[in-house]
Amino acid sequence: KAGVTQTPRYLIKTRGQQVTLSCSPISGHRSVSWYQQTPGQGLQFLFEYFSETQRNKGNFPGRFSGRQFSNSRSEMNVSTLELGDSALYLCASSPGLNTEAFFGQGTRLTVV
C-alpha cells in the first residue's frame, strides 16, 4: 500500500509569491491534516480535513488555506509568502476521525 505522497519535495519561492502544496493520502484514508515544522517552533498544526470539510484549524493567519477533494487528496495554499514561512510542511492522513496519523515525507519550502 503506497504511503502518503507529497509534492513537490522541495520548493524555492520569493517573498510575496504564493505557493500550492499537494498531498495524496494513503488509499482509503479520509482524513488529512497539515503541519508546519520549523527548528524553533517544532511541529505546529495547520488544519484538518475530513470528507472535504475543514474540521479543525490551527493558529495561523488567513494567508494559509487548504482544501480537500472528493478523492481525499488535499492541497494547501500560502499566499503573500514571508521569509518566516520557510519550513517543512508535512501532510498526514488517517482512516477516519482518529488521532493516529501517518505522515508524508514533507515539502521543504524556502522563501527568499
Place this chain on the structure above:
Amino acid sequence: GQQLNQSPQSMFIQEGEDVSMNCTSSSIFNTWLWYKQDPGEGPVLLIALYKAGELTSNGRLTAQFGITRKDSFLNISASIPSDVGIYFCAGEDYGGSQGNLIFGKGTKLSVKP
C-alpha cells in the same frame, strides 16, 4: 494553554546502550503517541498508547502511558546506528481530531558505533 515537555533535548550514546526519554504534560491526556523522524523525512508512528498504565512494545522499543495520565516514556534497548533520529511524543486530551494533538519538541538521538 497545554504544555508538553520532552526530555532530554538530545542524547549521545554508544551503540548497544539502552535509551530512555520522556514527556510530561501540564494536564491529563487520553492518548500518547511516539514518532521517529529521520533527516529529510516525515515522522513515522512508532507506538500508540490509549490507556493509563498501558505498556506497549514494538521490537526494541517500549513505551508506557503514565498512571497519572500526565506523562509517558519511551525506552530503546540495545541501540543500533539506525536508531539515530529525532523522537517526538504527542499527546491528546480528547479524541477525534489530529488538531487536538500536542507535540513535544523532540529528543535528538545520536548513536556512536
